[in-house]
Amino acid sequence: RKEVEQDPGPFNVPEGATVAFNCTYSNSASQSFFWYRQDCRKEPKLLMSVYSSGNEDGRFTAQLNRASQYISLLIRDSKLSDSATYLCVVTTSGTYKYIFGTGTRLKVLA
Amino acid sequence: DGGITQSPKYLFRKEGQNVTLSCEQNLNHDAMYWYRQDPGQGLRLIYYSQIVNDFQKGDIAEGYSVSREKKESFPLTVTSAQKNPTAFYLCASSSRDRGPYEQYFGPGTRLTVT
Numbered sequence: 347r348k349e350v351e352q353d354p355g356p357f358n359v360p361e362g363a364t365v366a367f368n369c370t371y372s373n374s375a376s377q378s379f380f381w382y383r384q385d386c387r388k389e390p391k392l393l394m395s396v397y398s399s400g401n402e403d404g405r406f407t408a409q410l411n412r413a414s415q416y417i418s419l420l421i422r423d424s425k426l427s428d429s430a431t432y433l434c435v436v437t438t439s440g441t442y443k444y445i446f447g448t449g450t451r452l453k454v455l456a
Numbered sequence: 457d458g459g460i461t462q463s464p465k466y467l468f469r470k471e472g473q474n475v476t477l478s479c480e481q482n483l484n485h486d487a488m489y490w491y492r493q494d495p496g497q498g499l500r501l502i503y504y505s506q507i508v509n510d511f512q513k514g515d516i517a518e519g520y521s522v523s524r525e526k527k528e529s530f531p532l533t534v535t536s537a538q539k540n541p542t543a544f545y546l547c548a549s550s551s552r553d554r555g556p557y558e559q560y561f562g563p564g565t566r567l568t569v570t
């Protein structure tokens with residue numbers, strides 16, 4: 347089983363739609379959680395950290411469910427510019443390694 | 457502006473040649489990392505360094521070498537021993553002072569070996 351798993355997609359959604367991605371992790375000692383966005387042929391860019399209580403940044407909401415070992419990303423009112431690959435990243439307590447999921451591809455259609 | 461720079465953006469080499477990829481950061485981060493990304497694949501960790509003069513192998517270190525002589529710099533050498541060196545190489549850094557320790561990436565170097 348992979349340490350971090352994501353549905354590769356693509357998720358094709360119309361502009362204005364709400365879309366949600368999940369990411370599951372296998373190590374219950376995982377400590378920090380992040381969502382990154384990666385555009386084609388570019389570097390990953392931090393979208394948001396995920397806190398235990400959940401957090402929101404504009405149209406983006408991230409949540410953590412430790413009991414079921416998954417994190418989620420909700421995007422409301424999708425824009426064409428949201429089209430990208432979204433990477434889930436997990437770190438484990440006591441290590442300095444970041445474990446990346448392979449990403450979920452989102453296409454927002456006009 | 458604080459950030460991470462990588463150079464060059466594109467690099468072409470002949471098989472059998474060693475090549476060194478540059479990574480510099482002015483974020484005052486202690487930890488630095490090198491990743492490789494192949495088309496349609498996730499990031500794989502090559503080497504990481506938590507502090508100057510110290511570094512550890514990641515998951516795919518064979519055929520690569522690094523040094524960390526300065527806090528700001530973490531160059532990666534792709535040696536001729538690396539069997540499939542053509543890839544997108546990404547350098548990253550993170551603070552170790554306080555959580556949640558977000559990682560920040562440079563723009564990457566695309567290496568093509570023929």
